[in-house]
Amino acid sequence: GENVEQHPSTLSVQEGDSAVIKCTYSDSASNYFPWYKQELGKGPQLIIDIRSNVGEKKDQRIAVTLNKTAKHFSLHITETQPEDSAVYFCAASGRGSYIPTFGRGTSLIVHP
Amino acid sequence: GAVVSQHPSWVICKSGTSVKIECRSLDFQATTMFWYRQFPKQSLMLMATSNEGSKATYEQGVEKDKFLINHASLTLSTLTVTSAHPEDSSFYICSARDGGPAEAFFGQGTRLTVV
Numbered sequence: 001g002e003n004v005e006q007h008p009s010t011l012s013v014q015e016g017d018s019a020v021i022k023c024t025y026s027d028s029a030s031n032y033f034p035w036y037k038q039e040l041g042k043g044p045q046l047i048i049d050i051r052s053n054v055g056e057k058k059d060q061r062i063a064v065t066l067n068k069t070a071k072h073f074s075l076h077i078t079e080t081q082p083e084d085s086a087v088y089f090c091a092a093s094g095r096g097s098y099i100p101t102f103g104r105g106t107s108l109i110v111h112p
Numbered sequence: 113g114a115v116v117s118q119h120p121s122w123v124i125c126k127s128g129t130s131v132k133i134e135c136r137s138l139d140f141q142a143t144t145m146f147w148y149r150q151f152p153k154q155s156l157m158l159m160a161t162s163n164e165g166s167k168a169t170y171e172q173g174v175e176k177d178k179f180l181i182n183h184a185s186l187t188l189s190t191l192t193v194t195s196a197h198p199e200d201s202s203f204y205i206c207s208a209r210d211g212g213p214a215e216a217f218f219g220q221g222t223r224l225t226v227v
Contacts, residue, residue: 044207099161
C-alpha cells in the first residue's frame, strides 16, 4: 500500500518568512495530492491540491510542487501570518486506491 | 468547496451508553464517506469506508460491532459508538467524496468524551 512520509513534524517561523513542508510517497500509481490545514479542535480543511499531470500549482500565498520522478511534493507558504499557525497534513491517493493516505502532520507556528 | 456537516461537535456520555454521530454532505451527493479517529497530536486514523447502500469496510483492528456505520442515503452517514468506554474518548472526523475527482471534504469533527 501507499506510504506517505512528512517532514518536519514541527516548523517555527517568524511572521513574514516562508515555510516549506515536504512529503514523499511510495506508490507510483498515486496521482492526486491534497494538502489540508487543521486548526485546533476542527476538522481538516482542503487548502490546495495537485494532480500528477501538473508540476506546480499556486493559489495566492500558497503553492504546491510535485516531482513525480522522485515521488515527492511540497507545500510552500510565503509571507506567513499568525493565522497560518495550524497543523498541515499532506495526503496521496490515486488509481491504486482512492482512499487517501495521510502524512503524520506538521505543526506550523508563526510567531508575530 | 463542498460542505460536509458533522453533528454534534462535542458530546459527553456515560460509560456503557451509545452515541450517534451524523455526517451530512450539504451540497453534493456523497457516494463514499470515510470515518476517522484522531488522537491528540497525531494523524488521522482511518476507521472505515462506507459506500451508499452497502456495508461499510472496516480497517484492520477496528471493531465493527462497536463502531456501527450506516450510509443509508447519498447525503447522510452515521457512526454509532456502542457501549462506549473511556478509552473510546477521541476526536472523530468524517469526510465525503462525490465519486468524481478525488477530492474529499471533511466535517468539523466530534469530540467524544466518555466518563
